Amino acid sequence: MLDWLQNVGKKGLHVFESLGRSTMFFLLILQGLGVALVRFRLTLREIYSVGVLSLVIIAVSGLFVGMVLGLQGYVNFAKFNAEESLGIFVALSLVRELGPVVTGLLYAGRAGSALTAEIGLMKTTEQLASMEMMAVDPIRRIIAPRFLAGIISMPLLAAIFSAVGVLGGYFVGVGLLGVDSGSYWSQMQANVDFSGDIVNGVIKSVVFGIACNWIALYQGYDAIPTAEGVSRATTKTVVRSALAVLALDFVLTALMFGDI
């Protein structure tokens, strides 16, 4: 019993300790963002590696998700003779939910894990320590540009995901199943609201971007500096980012669309 209590206490302390450390880490990144803006070339390089290199997986996934939405939507709308509403259905699902959420999940797997492994290895090979000894703050020089790059990339990736998805839905709905092309687009145009839907979708993806990059960079920076430690940290990044994205999505959806 005492052992058990001691164990719970120890675990609890550990959780609070790492909460504290990651919060401190976040504040330090925010301080370093100035440098990432001034030396924007550093950030641009990272936008290439987290954003541009994620384009293929995002576009392909967006296409398939859009096609599935087109098919499912058509099958169900056809029961009520409401096929013209397919465009609204596809666009709203993508812009409000699937675009930001699936992009967040894919980003955690594609870019987040890579960030954790990169930073973790830099720690393991003493590159971060040697930078500190050269009077260069690794949080400003290495972490902050990656963080900023991730936050810039995420909404753009989500927008690309949604756009490709709308085309995928069009291809299946209009191209294969014979929904009227004009009503697909005009219904979409009339019913998707810029501030209500698009802006909220962008807000979601920015929030997911902050969460995913914070988790990925912190896990790398805090990794135990061995091969095993880095591999564990990479796994944690993917699992925690996925959970964070889904949980935050619920909270944000409730705030934005829940009328509560």
Add this chain to the structure above:
Amino acid sequence: MTDNNDYVSSEPLIEIRDLYFSRGSNQIFKGLSLDIRRGQVTGFMGPSGTGKTTLLKLIGGQLKPLDGKVYIQGQNVNAISRSSLFELRKRMGMLFQSGALLTDLNVFENVAFPLREHTKLPEQIIRDLVLIKLEAVGLRGARKLMPSQLSGGMARRVALARAIVLDPMMIMYDEPFAGLDPITKGTIVTLIKQLNNVLGLTSIIVSHDVEETLSIADYIYVISDGEIIESGTPVSLRKSSSEWVQQFLNGYPDGPAPFHYPAHEYIEDLLVGR
């Protein structure tokens, strides 16, 4: 000790006073006090795992001592602000045991890194400075290679070029000779000596390579178990009456220095579970 007179005459750059440090339950330093004098090569020797690397990290302010003080030029490394610590570090070079080159930059950019971070020099001058330092370590021809394409010894020489590119006042070498062939070892020995004499650097060398260290150090501390066992010039050290020091310098397998990490009785350990 007449041969110490020369040593004592120059003033200390680094003063360590009553330093305590531990890793978990492992007490690494128990009240260490010593001076490192300006313009000289000071060597630290001691068995693996006694905390030599740890000592360099304490001097560089990367680790905080439990108790005690480290003064560099009269400033307490642990009491100054982060920005003053960074100012201080610009004038300290450190050569890591592994080299610790930045793996996404090539050799040239690695050496140029401190210049690009801390100065606004024009490209042409950066190029000249980097080439001068690379020439000094004999790797001007390797400037386009990536760190993954270098051998261990080459990586260490690039790291050395990087450590001196800002013309520091002192430089700390962690195991500069480990794993090098005799020729490269010889060049590094000469290089350290030259840098020390020509640039007027203060050098700290941590190493188990007895001959190399004795040949370049002006003063040597032998540490074990968190304490200084012996200190002196190479000449006086060789004459030391301490059995421990004789064992270490000559590499006798048997003697007062334990080769084993503290453990239970061997026989008992083997019998566990029978």
